[in-house]
Amino acid sequence: MLSSEKIKEIEKFALKIRIETIKAIGNLGFGHIGGAMSIADTIAVLYDAVMKYDPKNPKWEDRDYLICSKGHAGPTIYSALALKGFFPIEELMTLNKPGTHLPSHCDRNLTTGIDMTTGSLGQGSSLAVGVALGNRYSGRKNTTYLILGDGEMQEGQVWEAVLYAAHQKLSNLVVFVDYNKKQLDGYTADINDLGDLKSKFEAFKWFTQEVDGHNVSEIYEAVENAKKQNEKPSAIILHTVKGKGCSFAENELYNHHMTVSRQQMEEALNVLLNELDRR
Amino acid sequence: MSVVLANKRVKEDKEMRNVYCETLMELSEENKKIVVLDADLMNSMGMTKYAKKYPGRTFNVGVQEANMVGIAAGLSATGLIPYAHSFGPFATRRCFDQLFLSCGYAKLNVRIVGSDPGVTAAYNGGTHMPFEDMGILRNIPNITILEPVDSVMLKDIIKQTSNMYGLFYIRLLRKNAVKIYEDSSTFEIGKGITLKDGRDVTIIATGIMVDDALKASEELEKMGISARVVNIFTLKPIDRELIIKCAKETGAIVTVENHSVINGLYSAVSEVIAGSTLVPVDKVGVMDEFGEVGPVDYLKLRFKLTPESIVEKVKKVLERKNS
Numbered sequence: 001m002l003s004s005e006k007i008k009e010i011e012k013f014a015l016k017i018r019i020e021t022i023k024a025i026g027n028l029g030f031g032h033i034g035g036a037m038s039i040a041d042t043i044a045v046l047y048d049a050v051m052k053y054d055p056k057n058p059k060w061e062d063r064d065y066l067i068c069s070k071g072h073a074g075p076t077i078y079s080a081l082a083l084k085g086f087f088p089i090e091e092l093m094t095l096n097k098p099g100t101h102l103p104s105h106c107d108r109n110l111t112t113g114i115d116m117t118t119g120s121l122g123q124g125s126s127l128a129v130g131v132a133l134g135n136r137y138s139g140r141k142n143t144t145y146l147i148l149g150d151g152e153m154q155e156g157q158v159w160e161a162v163l164y165a166a167h168q169k170l171s172n173l174v175v176f177v178d179y180n181k182k183q184l185d186g187y188t189a190d191i192n193d194l195g196d197l198k199s200k201f202e203a204f205k206w207f208t209q210e211v212d213g214h215n216v217s218e219i220y221e222a223v224e225n226a227k228k229q230n231e232k233p234s235a236i237i238l239h240t241v242k243g244k245g246c247s248f249a250e251n252e253l254y255n256h257h258m259t260v261s262r263q264q265m266e267e268a269l270n271v272l273l274n275e276l277d278r279r
Numbered sequence: 280m281s282v283v284l285a286n287k288r289v290k291e292d293k294e295m296r297n298v299y300c301e302t303l304m305e306l307s308e309e310n311k312k313i314v315v316l317d318a319d320l321m322n323s324m325g326m327t328k329y330a331k332k333y334p335g336r337t338f339n340v341g342v343q344e345a346n347m348v349g350i351a352a353g354l355s356a357t358g359l360i361p362y363a364h365s366f367g368p369f370a371t372r373r374c375f376d377q378l379f380l381s382c383g384y385a386k387l388n389v390r391i392v393g394s395d396p397g398v399t400a401a402y403n404g405g406t407h408m409p410f411e412d413m414g415i416l417r418n419i420p421n422i423t424i425l426e427p428v429d430s431v432m433l434k435d436i437i438k439q440t441s442n443m444y445g446l447f448y449i450r451l452l453r454k455n456a457v458k459i460y461e462d463s464s465t466f467e468i469g470k471g472i473t474l475k476d477g478r479d480v481t482i483i484a485t486g487i488m489v490d491d492a493l494k495a496s497e498e499l500e501k502m503g504i505s506a507r508v509v510n511i512f513t514l515k516p517i518d519r520e521l522i523i524k525c526a527k528e529t530g531a532i533v534t535v536e537n538h539s540v541i542n543g544l545y546s547a548v549s550e551v552i553a554g555s556t557l558v559p560v561d562k563v564g565v566m567d568e569f570g571e572v573g574p575v576d577y578l579k580l581r582f583k584l585t586p587e588s589i590v591e592k593v594k595k596v597l598e599r600k601n602s
Contacts, residue, residue, distance in 0.1 A: 160345065
C-alpha cells in the first residue's frame with residue numbers, strides 16, 4: 001500500500017506529465033491530445049512507483065518493459081522519460097519536428113527509453129507477448145507492461161495475442177486497457193461496442209481487474225495484485241476520460257487528434273500549474 | 280563462397296523440411312538463443328522432432344500468423360533468434376503489415392520461412408499457391424529474401440542467417456529438391472552463382488527453375504546457342520554487379536522463376552538493367568495469374584514453367600538482340 005506522501009508525489013508527477021505533454025503538443029499546434037491525457041496517471045504510476053529501469057542504462061536487460069500499443073500516446077511517455085532523466089526536458093519541444101527523436105508514434109530506434117515501435121494498432125499486443133515469452137525463456141525476473149487503447153481492442157490481432165498469452169500462462173505480462181470509451185470517430189459504443197471487457201478477458205482466462213484510471217492508488221494496487229499471479233496474465237481495465245485534465249479537450253467529443261491554439265494551450269497549462277501549486 | 284556443382288542433378292533422398300529441422304536442431308544445441316515458431320504447421324513442416332527436443336523454445340501459436348510474426352519480433356527484442364514458419368501465402372500476404380512494421384520498420388531480428396513456393400503448393404491449390412510472396416516482401420526496406428535451391432544451400436543459409444541480424448524471408452521448398460550443389464559448397468548471401476558459362480545469352484534462374492534452366496541450356500547448346508546460366512538465390516539485395524557483367528558479356532537476359540513476373544526476379548533484374556547497360560530482357564514466370572490445383576508437373580506445363588518455354592524465350596530474346 002502506498003503512503004499518502006507517495007500518492008501525492010505520484011499525483012504531482014502525473015500533473016507534470018500532463019503539463020509537459022500539453023506544452024509539446026501545443027508548441028507543435030496539433031496532436032493526439034485525448035489519448036495522451038487519459039493514460040497520464042497510469043504512466044505516472046509506472047515510472048514513479050512500479051517499473052524497474054535505469055535512465056543511464058536504458059537497455060538494461062533486466063529492466064521492466066513498457067510497450068505502448070496505442071503508439072499515438074508516445075508524447076505522454078516522452079514526458080515521463082524526460083522528467084525521469086532519460087533525455088533533456090528541452091527535447092520535448094522537438095516533438096514531430098524534422099529529424100526529431102520524438103515522433104508522433106513510439107519508435108524504439110529513435111527514442112531513448114522506448115522499448116518498442118508501435119503505431120499500427122493492435123500490433124503491440126503480439127510484440128508484448130513475444131517480449132514476455134523471451135524474458136521468461138531467458139530466466140529474467142522482470143515484467144512486461146502493455147498499454148492498449150480501447151479502440152484498438154477492435155483489432156483481431158489483440159485477441160489472438162490475448163488467447164495465446166493465457167495459453168502460455170504469461171504471468172509476467174500485465175496489460176492496461178485505456179478504456180476511455182472513445183475512438184477517432186466518436187464513442188466506441190456507437191461504432192463497434194466493446195461492451196464488458198472484464199468478462200471478455202475473464203473468458204480468455206486472464207486475471208482481470210477494473211479500476212478508476214485516474215486514481216493512482218487504485219492503479220498501483222491493481223498492479224500489485226497482478227504481480228502476485230503465478231499462472232495467468234493480468235488485465236487492468238482503466239476506466240478513463242479521454243482528454244482528462246486538459247481544459248480544451250476533456251469535454252470535446254472529437255478529441256482523438258486536435259489542433260491546439262496558443263491561447264488554448266496557455267489556459268490548459270494555467271489550470272494544471274495552479275493545481276500543482278495547490279498540492 | 281566456394282561452390283562445387285553436383286556431378287549428377289538428381290532428386291535428393293532427403294526432403295528439404297527434414298534438412299531444415301535437422302539443421303536447426305544442430306544449431307540450437309550450441310546456440311541457446313535460437314527459437315522456433317509455427318502457426319499450426321509443425322507436422323507439415325516436419326518440425327515435431329524439434330518441438331520434442333526443445334519444447335521450451337518452440338512456440339506453436341496455432342492458426343494465428345499475424346500474432347506469430349509479432350511474437351517473433353518481440354522475442355527478438357529480448358535478444359533471441361526466431362525462425363517462424365507458415366505456408367508462403369500465410370507467412371507473407373496475410374501478415375504483411377506485421378512484417379513491415381513490427382519486424383522491418385522496428386529493425387528487429389526475425390527469420391520468416393514461407394514454404395511451398397509457387398506451383399509446389401500443388402494439391403493445396405490456388406488458395407495456398409504463392410506467386411506473390413517475394414514480390415510483396417520486396418517492398419520492405421533492408422529485408423533479405425532468399426530462395427535456397429537444394430539441401431546443401433538450405434543448410435548453409437540457415438547456418439548463416441543464425442549469425443546475422445535483420446529481417447529475412449526464406450522461401451522454402453518443403454519436399455525433395457534436385458541436387459544442384461555438392462555437399463562441400465558454401466554460399467555468399469547477396470551473390471549470384473554462375474553455374475555454366477556462355478556467350479550469347481544469360482539465363483538467370485531461381486528456386487526449382489534452376490534445374491530447368493540448366494536443361495534448357497543443354498538443349499540450346501545442341502542448337503548452337505551458348506547460354507550462360509546464373510542462379511540468383513538472393514532476390515534482395517540482388518547481385519547487381521553480376522547481372523550487369525552478364526548483360527555486358529552476353530547482351531541478352533532471360534529470367535526464370537516459379538513466381539509472378541510482377542515484382543519477382545524479372546522485375547528485380549529489369550530494374551538493374553534499366554539503370555545501366557541496356558540489353559533485351561525476357562522472362563519465364565507466372566504471367567499475372569492466380570494459382571490452381573493439380574500435380575506439380577501439370578502446373579509447370581499450365582504456367583509454362585518448363586525448359587521448352589525457356590528455350591522459346593531465349594530464341595525470342597536473341598531475335599531482339601540481333602535485330
